[in-house]
Amino acid sequence: MHDDDPLEMSPLCQEMTVDGKSVRIEIYRGETGGWSLEIVDEFGNSTVWDDEFETDSEAFDEAQTSIRNEGIDAFIGMHL
Numbered sequence: 001m002h003d004d005d006p007l008e009m010s011p012l013c014q015e016m017t018v019d020g021k022s023v024r025i026e027i028y029r030g031e032t033g034g035w036s037l038e039i040v041d042e043f044g045n046s047t048v049w050d051d052e053f054e055t056d057s058e059a060f061d062e063a064q065t066s067i068r069n070e071g072i073d074a075f076i077g078m079h080l
Contacts, residue, residue, distance in 0.1 A: 010035065010056035016063075018072040027059045035059045039067075045077030 010027035026038040026046075034052025037059040053059040067075065 010059070012056050012060040016067060016072075018067060021072050021076060023067070023072060023075050025060065025063045027056045027063075029056075037063055039063060039075045041076040043077060043079045047075050 007028040007030055013026050015022050015024050022042060024040045026040060027035055029035050032052065035056045036052055037049040038046050040046045053062065
């Protein structure tokens with residue numbers, strides 16, 4: 001994707017807080033047509049899924065499930 005290609009941001013993007021720690025769930029679609037999932041912590045570290053999702057709802061469900069199953073700390077990196 002080129003830097004000037006617009007991303008379509010999902011309305012499901014939001015901050016999620018668990019045990020006083022927050023991450024931002026980013027769901028977006030570029031020119032490939034699938035929805036990408038990225039979880040960004042307060043330090044700007046991000047976890048990006050390799051596979052795209054058919055719908056933004058599937059991506060959001062995956063984010064919630066992953067945070068619930070792995071714990072929010074799994075998505076918070078070090079402050080550099």
